[in-house]
Amino acid sequence: MESRNNTNIPDFILMGLTDSEEIRWVLFILFLLIYLITxxxxxxxxxxxxxxxxxxxxMYLFLSQLSFIDLSYSTVITPKTLENLLTFNKIISFMACFTQMSFFVFLGATGCFLLSSMAYDCYVAICNPLHYPxxxxxxxxxALITGSYMMCFTESLVNAVYMNGLHFCNSSVIYxxxxxxxxxxxxxCTDTQDMEIMIFIFGSLNVIVSFITISVSYGSILSTILKIKSTSGKCKAFSTCASHLLGVTIFYGALIFTYLKPKKSYSLGRDQVASVFYTMVIPMLNPLIYSIRNKEVKNALNRCMQKREVSRQLK
Incomplete structure (x- = not known):
């Protein structure tokens, strides 16, 4: 089979999720609504x-950064997916494809470390409240936010350099x-074993290190909550971090299911569903998870609405 490097492949073809025109329209409307809500x-x-x-x-500084990551993450993936569903033009240029892949890795990894920072913030707030400030x-x-961005940018850059050196065969169809x-x-069509090992190492470090940080933090939080004698105190302490714990569980569940598993267990259909979940659904759910049961966010929204009403009346 003829070998071609990246300079000889002008385009890739994204096969998408389905060839059925009826399903494509349903998915287009669904993904568009999800994207707008996100x-x-x-x-x-x-x-x-x-x-x-x-x-x-x-806490809210980290949350604003997580929202920025979710917004960017969804924007990297969803518009091109919508375009492919709406038209028969499934072509994506080599540069656009690798740019999308690089931002996908960068933003996804940064999200992991931001969730770790949020877990540590919850730990300090509940377990060491007097020393919190x-x-x-x-x-x-x-430092935590900047470090997360810098480390993950470096990882994305290393991945891009290695991927840029790959040689491709006649097929340019991405399933x-x-x-x-x-x-x-x-x-x-070249040996990618070293690349696969590197991806697995980077992915494992991102997921495992951040997951351990989160697990240790919440283990300490749970231990502290159980020591609180009053029921109201326990409920208040748990509600402080319950939304974050839910968001972490959903995010890491989908991520581990997709990437931290043997290559032989890869299934296109099953992994595409998981990919839709963590690239589109989770960025949409996070604002809801972190705001619906959050009294401070609700109070802040009420204050903003009241200020707007007063400003309108004064005009």
């Missing part, structure tokens, strides 16, 4: 935290709805 929800969270001074705390200083929060790592590797 944009409105995450942009609303960011704007609300920016406008309300009472939300200028470490000192421990969770603005300097530490900025997925976006440029994911595993389907692109499947097109290469």
């Amino acid at each position: 944009m409105l929800g995450n942009a609303g969270i960011i704007l609300l935290i920016h406008l309300d001074l009472q939300l200028h705390t470490p 000192v421990v969770m200083s603005t300097r530490l929060c900025c 997925h709805f976006f440029c994911d790592l595993i389907p692109i590797l499947a097109l290469s």
Whole structure:
């Protein structure tokens, strides 16, 4: 089979989720609604935290960054998916494909570390409340956020450099709805074992390190909550981090199911469903998870609405 490197492949073809025209229209409408809700929800969270001074705390600083990641993450994947569902043009250029893949890796990995930082923030707030203002200083929060972005950008860059050196065979058909790592590797006619090991190591470090941080944090939180004598105190302490725990469980469940498993167990249909879940559904759910039962967010929204009403009346 003729071998071609990236300079000789102008385009890839994204096969998408289905060939049925009826299902394509259903998926287009569904994904469009999900995307609009994602944009409105995450942009609303960011704007609300920016406008309300009472939300200028470490917890909401991390939440605003997570909303930014979710908004960007969905934007990297969903518009091209919608285009492919709406038209028969499933072609994506080599540069666009690798750009999408690089941002996908960068934003996904950064989300893992932001969730770890949020777990640590919950741990300090519940287990060491008296030291919270000192421990969770603005300097530490900025360091955690900046460090997450820098580490994950480096990982994405290393992946891109290795992937850019791959040689591809005659086939340029990607059996997925976006440029994911595993389907692109499947097109290469050169040995990708080293690349697969590197991806597995990076993925394991991202998921396992952040997952251990989260597990240890919530283990300590649970131990502290159980020591609280009053029922109301237990409920209040648990409600502080319950939404975050739910978001973490959903995100890591889908991520581990998709990537941290043997290659021989890969299933296109099953993995595509999981991919839809963590690339589109989870970014939509996060604003709902972190705001529906959050009294501080609701109060901040009420304050903003009242200010807007007063401003309108004064005009």
